[in-house]
Amino acid sequence: MSEHGGNGAVEVASGGNGSPALTKKDFASDQETRWCPGCGDYAILATVQQFLPELGVPPERTVFVAGIGCAGRFAYYMNTYGVHGIHGRAPALATGLALSRPDLSIWVVSGDGDSLSIGGNHLIHALRRNVPLKILLFNNQIYGLTKGQYSPTSEEGKVTKSTPFGSQDHPFNPLALALGAEATFVARTVDTDRGHEADVLRAAAEHRGSALIEIYQNCNVFNDGAFDAVRAKGREANQIRLEHGKLIRFGVEDERGVVRDGGGRLSLADVADVGEDALLVHDAHDPNPSLAFALAHLAERPTGPTPIGVFRAVERPLYAEAMTAELEKAYADAGPGTDDLDALFRSGDTWTVE
Amino acid sequence: MSEHGGNGAVEVASGGNGSPALTKKDFASDQETRWCPGCGDYAILATVQQFLPELGVPPERTVFVAGIGCAGRFAYYMNTYGVHGIHGRAPALATGLALSRPDLSIWVVSGDGDSLSIGGNHLIHALRRNVPLKILLFNNQIYGLTKGQYSPTSEEGKVTKSTPFGSQDHPFNPLALALGAEATFVARTVDTDRGHEADVLRAAAEHRGSALIEIYQNCNVFNDGAFDAVRAKGREANQIRLEHGKLIRFGVEDERGVVRDGGGRLSLADVADVGEDALLVHDAHDPNPSLAFALAHLAERPTGPTPIGVFRAVERPLYAEAMTAELEKAYADAGPGTDDLDALFRSGDTWTVE
Amino acid sequence: MNKAVEEKERVVVRFAGDSGDGMQLAGNRFAAATALIGNDLVTLPDFPAEIRAPAGSLAGVSAFQIHFASRDILTPGGQPNVLVAMNPAALKTNLPELERGGIVMVNEDGFTEPNLRKAEYDANPLEDGTLDDYKVLRVPMTSMTVRATEGIDGVSSRDAARSKNLFALGVVSWMYSRPVDVTQRWIEQKFASKPTLAEANLAAFKAGYNFGETAELLQVHYEVKPAPAEPGTYRGINGTTAAALGLISASVRSDLPLFLASYPITPASELLHELSRHKRFGVRTVQAEDEIAAANMALGASFGGHLGVSVTSGPGMDLKAETIGLGVMLELPLLVIDVQRAGPSTGMPTKTEAADLLMAMHGRHGESPLPIVAAATPAQCFDAALEAVRIAVTYRTPVILLSDTFLANSTEPWLVPDAADLPPLDPGFATEPTNGGEFLPYRRDERLARPWAIPGTKGLQHVIGGLEKEDETGNVNYEADNHAVMTRLRADKVAGIADDIDELVVDHQDGAEMLVLGWGSTFGAIKGAVRRVRKRGGKVARAHLYHLNPLPRNTGEVVRAYDKVLVPETNTGQLVKVIRAEYLVDAQSYTKVEGLPIFAEELDDAISERL
Amino acid sequence: MNKAVEEKERVVVRFAGDSGDGMQLAGNRFAAATALIGNDLVTLPDFPAEIRAPAGSLAGVSAFQIHFASRDILTPGGQPNVLVAMNPAALKTNLPELERGGIVMVNEDGFTEPNLRKAEYDANPLEDGTLDDYKVLRVPMTSMTVRATEGIDGVSSRDAARSKNLFALGVVSWMYSRPVDVTQRWIEQKFASKPTLAEANLAAFKAGYNFGETAELLQVHYEVKPAPAEPGTYRGINGTTAAALGLISASVRSDLPLFLASYPITPASELLHELSRHKRFGVRTVQAEDEIAAANMALGASFGGHLGVSVTSGPGMDLKAETIGLGVMLELPLLVIDVQRAGPSTGMPTKTEAADLLMAMHGRHGESPLPIVAAATPAQCFDAALEAVRIAVTYRTPVILLSDTFLANSTEPWLVPDAADLPPLDPGFATEPTNGGEFLPYRRDERLARPWAIPGTKGLQHVIGGLEKEDETGNVNYEADNHAVMTRLRADKVAGIADDIDELVVDHQDGAEMLVLGWGSTFGAIKGAVRRVRKRGGKVARAHLYHLNPLPRNTGEVVRAYDKVLVPETNTGQLVKVIRAEYLVDAQSYTKVEGLPIFAEELDDAISERL
């Protein structure tokens, strides 16, 4: 088995395994895409197909494991190996694949309902275990495939087919949940922002371990405009782009920034008022997730200035990495044979009848 | 239906509904307790039975919903209504009960495996919805009932029946997970510390909405001593007792405290070195969970100084409170009758055949 | 110009177009008008599985079929007599089923080059003889609609084009002499807030109707006389709405507040949507985080004294299994509705199938018997829901109610009952200790049902759970004899329900040697097929099961009374297994597993071959 | 002093005491020594359901039964001949089953006032005549043990008392002339690191043995000659270990790395524990967050080219249903082992039952057939595991392997095979496009199995999922005919396995008019009962099913060949339903649902009544 993509971390642009450089075409399947015209999923698909060749991992060693939902259809459009599993269980299925095949580059595609409603438990366990999976959470704050019920990320009071008088429940903050679940890599990007999206995908691919990437995805049929504040043309000013080691500032001319007030709380300020030195420096590598968590809560909803980019990226041993290596070695060198079996059978008390 | 216990918030010591003051005996069932001798569960049971009379909610309006596990046996020992459900689903079953019967005082009892392994999804959804449930998480960092496999809160490398070479996965920090899941009330206490435990239970009972209470519980058979650093006699010095509005300090003579360093990170310090003014003041009511989250990460494992008490207690509308009230009203005043049904049947296009 | 009117006994019309063309609306309005005339009817929508497949693609075709007649009818009909095709894809996917010589009306404007390509037509079917065996009406519906709406200010020609479905409705309404005013009124109400839209749609509809009257190529139109029907007030109703009304009725008549917890899944979501609108009736609906939670929430509500219900479809049933088993142990009322769809696994989510019967019976570990009720027709979902609730409450048990995609979406007239005539239902909550001072939560009544004591009732505190219980006391108990006793009691309780349900009714015919035995949504097809066979002098009997567990007491007698027993099912043969095992009769299967209902015509053939 | 030796053919001994008294250990050591002598044996532990109920309580009693003989035996035995009772609770719960006139040896020191109270004895059963019908040996085991270990420094009398189980073992070893050295060696190895403990235990054991030799009240002891057995190397093995070795063997012989994902549940956890120790064989084990995850992980591993296995018990099976259905659609090898326990719901977690057969067959929505294999004896779990894997890999399908608590915990001798004689298994991974350039993931071989192409294989990229697939290409497809075809193909593939499994073997007897047909762990009881009946001249035949789906080709023939067919099951009658439905024979049930295995004696009666 090759070293590429091993344990989910790949040196970007490694040029592939000698094979002629890969192109977008190598990752596009012959299946007709079947999302609604104008769906944000198209943009994400294009970006991913465009980006993957960079990794130099050939399609046959790339696997997309998808849940059920519009997002889940993604797998069919990739010319890689893929499994379109059952609703909410993609992280679990992908975990089994990752543990048995550390040589593969494994991507999970899932919607906000798939990942955070029925699949919440598998998501948080995959994250805490740090299984080498790159999880793309297409968050459109709605159930698309089932034609428009609210999701765990929909705003309170949302009127949908299942909530004609407005939804009753307080939504999750997906990144805060992931951080609470000990995630080692947490990021956010926007469907149509190809450049930023590719940067985040690259960072996720370089990360050794599980990566949760929330992608704001517009469902133009059942929840159009949910992310206009940060997505619509001319709203880039609302994008607080986090970059490790850099001051956290934003605005058309970077005239605003994030500061920590006396009480230790984060807030937004005009650089002019507080001065550059007061601005917070982003530290995605802080082993303690508290700063990332505070940033995740800087904007409860994407209705105003909202951080995007890599919130957290820290090193932690991969789930079962040592064990798996040991097992593979045991298996590889002296692949257990019938003699080992005979010894095993006869371990413990035996007796013989002539 | 009475106002007591309504929506899970009760005025403590309300003296009950006119009935003669309740006593511990009123809450103790006639079932023989069947935990291992020396199990921390006994202490918790005693404290809960001792405490409940304070609330003035009679046993018949108190319900214990328990999951499967040693912890789950708790329900049988209470002379209240109770359901011993299936593994991991107690918060869901209790949610259905809470929504249909807002007049009840509902307690969930569950272990770390029940709540955080198989039941993780129901727990985080109950918390985000702010369903009026008081969830007691007996965390013994092991699977007790199934005779000693590691749990999602066991330390890395733990050798158990299912992990003879040491467990591979990084554990959850239960309070951090709850905070990441938008919990409105999050607290921690210790099985044998009756006074502190009662204080925490009281605060949870007074809280309007869901409360997660992690109780460090010693499993003396399969995981003895897991919490000795904060639980054993003479180790009170390791208990960082959080109290809203008070300076966060601890130690035999309160000689140590929690400060926020330049980078905004929390750390421990000697009061003598930093001075009182540098100490952090605990704010459990901060609408932003970031401080509580940082405190939850102050001690990753209960092996040294560890915060206990109420980390967070904030107001947020109860799940479906308004709707439920409306429904109950609609139902109560003009309880829907056959005339309403006739009207409903005939809504929309109808035609008549003579 | 006055055109000829011919009378017809029965007609099947199918409206087909792109998902965006509003065919469901056109069909539903045609059905409404048809109902009001007093024709009997059954409709069947056929949605595309895709959310919204690319416009014009084969995957994006949406169709609506209506079968109406001057006599009672039973199925949405097999082969349409008339096909309305708004684009090439709609023509391609639906033409195969049109009767030879039938009428096909196409929207000429829709047959553009790109659309032909998307439909994978090499040549234009309007030109290449594809339609030679049919009566073809080529109507430029889009352009005529646009023309008809010109001058209505505020209506772009793009908006206008959207009304072409009403133009089509207009033409077909004329063809079958449907009243204009019904549709007109509906348009006015529907678009009351948007007068220009109202005007445009009305104009389109009228233009279509007038086109019918004036166009050369339409020489005759038809009339379908009202069907004889029991006197009373009627409404069109599909299985989803009927079930919703049944549940609300059960709630009102039992005074048990209705509590529905569900997780969305096609096609079951519709019932969640419908019930979530009925605040007035105190209906609580919760969209749970998953089906396991939904079932547990419903069970929790039942413990609290509410009517706990959860609705789902195949995959969700798998997930509820463990909780249903808990319900069997707790012996609490719990209604689980399975709107079956085509499986296995995710299968074909928008297609119909009834292959969950054996799962309903055996889909839980251990011995956990429970009652099963199945709905037979869309309107009958009302009664089925009432009956399922009656059993759940009376016997303190989970009940599975089986419906399917076809029943849920199909519409038929419903003779509206008087609410006062619906049977009242007494939950009979326990209020007193059973046994002197002591309360015995598992001491049973003559039906073997245990007391239902809800929190808040002083002195009846008790704890129930999934561990085996001691007889009467309900305490945890692991003794051998007790387990044997409790296992038998749980089984006997369910078996005993047979004394409390109607016997199996046989539509016998002298000389009949074959019995056609059905369950669920095959009702209409079986009744229709049997009628066809008999029309031709064939002798055949028929019976339908509404209770699948327990079976009616006389079922054995009935099946043994015939040499041949044929069991039509939209699965590979499930009820037939039960009948054979129970009664050792050599019952045979007719199965259809195509994601479609069985049609009378094909079943007629199947029966005739075997007679 | 030399005592009389009597020979016995078969003996049943039960060790009973408090959970803390180490009865399982005493029993297991006695079994080891017994095996080494060459007696045939079957053992059955009976654990308390509670974690550790209060010392001395009835709930806290732990027992271990061993049945050994000089001929082949088949069950752990019904009534014990000898009962060792370490305290009053142990006596109370176990005395009822002791044969009249049997030997009961009690630890006199354990019969204290408090212990009597905990056992709910009003009077001391040693005094009040309770034991009049038995041979009673009152032995102050605790004090004698303490005395025996005095002087061993570093051993408190409290520690010493803990060794009383070895004292008991010593006495019984003497009674049945078991070799001393076997136990001695074991003690030395076991406590190698703790010499004082070794010394104490050894002293206790010897004291017990010597007590037997010297004590007045023991006049005779017994000898049980070796049982005739096929030559070869033997070891004692329980169903859990046998299954583990079977899975590892399958992995070695197929070169598929073994991947087990499970969530702990009694009694299935033991297999997870056992497999997690076999690094050397590259066995990956994962403790998943729940059973749904476990099944999905195993399926993911199978997709990756590993041997994906998940083991669980009843409640966990419910949760895996949806994923197993996905496996049916993906057509990937997946082995799910169900160690059945007493249900429904949480039921009686430590008790045995085999009531999941119909769930294994029908416990998923839609038409999702899969092969089912059932183990017959503890040692046979080895072959059953190999066979289940063979089918899963050869046919690319999920397989359910049914075991139960009794098989998992019970021990019997196992004739150890030569690994080289185990059949090799070729996974036959796809390496080339099926069809010229194109790869067709659902083009089937003559067995209707599809290609297994694993990630990393260039040019064979494909996407599979739970939506209905197009024949051959595997693309998503919602067409009616295709669904009919695929449904049939999935069914035919599983049905076709009947050509590839052994026929049903009948142990016939001339003149027999009754066939006793079994499956699973009833094997021993049936064989034993039939032998008893025949001994008395009764005529009866016997057959056992190892494959429950599909059934062997000749099953119909076999059951039709007898006037009477009796099906003993530890459920309310599940296989009997299948046999009746399939073959229309009036098969009858003998059922026992008590959380216990069926015993030969009771089945003997049942058969005799019906002959």
Ligand SMILES: Cc1ncc(C[n+]2csc(CCOP(=O)(O)OP(=O)(O)O)c2C)c(N)n1
């Ligand atoms: C077990 C199960 N429950 C429910 C469903 C129905 N279902 C399919 S997708 C989906 C949710 C879709 O929402 P999301 O995950 O946000 O994906 P999106 O369609 O918005 O991309 C649901 C409820 C299912 N397929 N399986």
Ligand SMILES: Cc1ncc(C[n+]2csc(CCOP(=O)(O)OP(=O)(O)O)c2C)c(N)n1
């Ligand atoms: C569906 C299901 N899976 C597994 C089990 C077995 N089981 C019972 S309790 C338990 C975990 C116990 O651990 P925890 O929740 O921490 O409770 P504790 O015993 O430690 O108090 C498990 C795995 C079960 N009863 N049901």
Ligand code: SF4
């Ligand atoms: S429903 Fe929404 S998410 Fe789904 S394909 Fe359409 S636009 Fe995209």
Ligand code: SF4
């Ligand atoms: S196993 Fe541990 S948690 Fe369970 S009862 Fe015993 S001591 Fe308590």
Ligand SMILES: [Mg+2]
């Ligand atoms: Mg979504």
Ligand SMILES: [Mg+2]
């Ligand atoms: Mg625990």
